[in-house]
Amino acid sequence: MKSKTTVVILAAGLGTRMRSGKAKVLHQAAGDTLLNHVIRAALHVALPEHIVAVIGHQAEQVMASVNTPGVLFAHQEEQNGTGHAVLCCKDLIASRPGNLLILNGDGPLLKPETLKALVALQEERAGGGHIVSTEVAEPAGYGRIVRNASGDIAAVVEEKAATPAQRAICEINSGVYIFNGPLFWKYIDELKPENAAHEYYLTDMVEILGRHGHSVTPMLVADETELLGINTRAELAVADRILRKRKNHELMLSGVTIESPDSVLIDFGVTVGLDTLIGANVQLRGTTSVGAGCSIGAGSILRDCAVSDEVKILPYVVAENTRIGKGAAVGPFARFRQSVELGEDVHIGNFVELKKTTLRAGAKANHLAYLGDSTIGNRVNVGAGTITCNYDGKSKFPTEIGDDVFVGSNSTLVAPLRLGSGSYVAAGSVITDDVDSDALALGRERQVNKPGWAKRRRERNRAKDGEARK
Numbered sequence: 001m002k003s004k005t006t007v008v009i010l011a012a013g014l015g016t017r018m019r020s021g022k023a024k025v026l027h028q029a030a031g032d033t034l035l036n037h038v039i040r041a042a043l044h045v046a047l048p049e050h051i052v053a054v055i056g057h058q059a060e061q062v063m064a065s066v067n068t069p070g071v072l073f074a075h076q077e078e079q080n081g082t083g084h085a086v087l088c089c090k091d092l093i094a095s096r097p098g099n100l101l102i103l104n105g106d107g108p109l110l111k112p113e114t115l116k117a118l119v120a121l122q123e124e125r126a127g128g129g130h131i132v133s134t135e136v137a138e139p140a141g142y143g144r145i146v147r148n149a150s151g152d153i154a155a156v157v158e159e160k161a162a163t164p165a166q167r168a169i170c171e172i173n174s175g176v177y178i179f180n181g182p183l184f185w186k187y188i189d190e191l192k193p194e195n196a197a198h199e200y201y202l203t204d205m206v207e208i209l210g211r212h213g214h215s216v217t218p219m220l221v222a223d224e225t226e227l228l229g230i231n232t233r234a235e236l237a238v239a240d241r242i243l244r245k246r247k248n249h250e251l252m253l254s255g256v257t258i259e260s261p262d263s264v265l266i267d268f269g270v271t272v273g274l275d276t277l278i279g280a281n282v283q284l285r286g287t288t289s290v291g292a293g294c295s296i297g298a299g300s301i302l303r304d305c306a307v308s309d310e311v312k313i314l315p316y317v318v319a320e321n322t323r324i325g326k327g328a329a330v331g332p333f334a335r336f337r338q339s340v341e342l343g344e345d346v347h348i349g350n351f352v353e354l355k356k357t358t359l360r361a362g363a364k365a366n367h368l369a370y371l372g373d374s375t376i377g378n379r380v381n382v383g384a385g386t387i388t389c390n391y392d393g394k395s396k397f398p399t400e401i402g403d404d405v406f407v408g409s410n411s412t413l414v415a416p417l418r419l420g421s422g423s424y425v426a427a428g429s430v431i432t433d434d435v436d437s438d439a440l441a442l443g444r445e446r447q448v449n450k451p452g453w454a455k456r457r458r459e460r461n462r463a464k465d466g467e468a469r470k
Contacts, residue, residue: 011105012056031267081199128214
């Protein structure tokens, strides 16, 4: 099936109703662009090199956004209708046999199953083509499907040209077409801009093919939301919600527990393993992968993270570009940013921030710490209130901590710095020099106790208060 189908995706428009400075197909729903969603659906019925995106506005940005290697591009310098957009592909694909499938670049909700059914129907009937249609309660603004006595399409009539009887028709044109490719290109030159907009309309191919004895038939799709085109930000939000609902449903059927599906946002590219539990208001973004048997606490946001099996993430952890090893426990209220790697059984507690830092197996930082540009060895304990001073106002410097080091609470580690394996940093120290393995480092003044000082101070204060009252 894939080798017999060529796909053209219409993606040249700016989309003025989006009120945006960027091309409409660059807007995102469920973590990817509208165009990439359409391409992914098309890949179920065509090879990448048989897919052509027709681009115009911000062509370079649109090409750069496509993440499927092999997809071709045709440029429509001036937008003169849907028929003209397909004509821009003629030199690339007119010689190909088989089916010509035409999709809209702003239709991210079209399901692969629908495209497979459409291609199969075209293969079975071998007519001039098919148009995907659906029935809506309020068809105002859409082109109406007018059927003949045999059920084929007699015409697709735009609302402004429709009669009162035609306006009452609830079956509408979705803008998704499949044609017999050789027949389409044989008669394409008969397509003329003979309408009020002086544009080339693909819908005119119905009459052209019918005139030559090749009928075009509708394929009615029951779920009208599948054919939603995105023209406004409000419609974009609707598409985002539908795509995320599909993703959550897919994960739950695969063995993932989602406690409050309507509150959870999971991007299309995220993977989650068996028996993982996802709490309310969680966001899993980008290329995040979560292993089996994990728990993701309420309000946590993970972007482009790799979480191994049996990891416990407590509520309100925010992480990006982070790798978390098996059996680790992190949070609540922890933040990981810019390339963080946590080994197996690492424990990171509340209000700990990590930046460009690696903690190896069994290391712990359970309270109120900032660790930046650091490499921390196996089984290290980092006490509450510890910070690495990695920035001197101009440059960043590393801190290296060996295995089995104990860093006491409220320590300040001034980078560049190396703490040897097995060393011990006393609580409250400011450490500016390297520490040898197995050494004790103290970076504070000796405590001085002054007997009776507090009592004398209170007596002085009482005397002053008495004088003030006189």
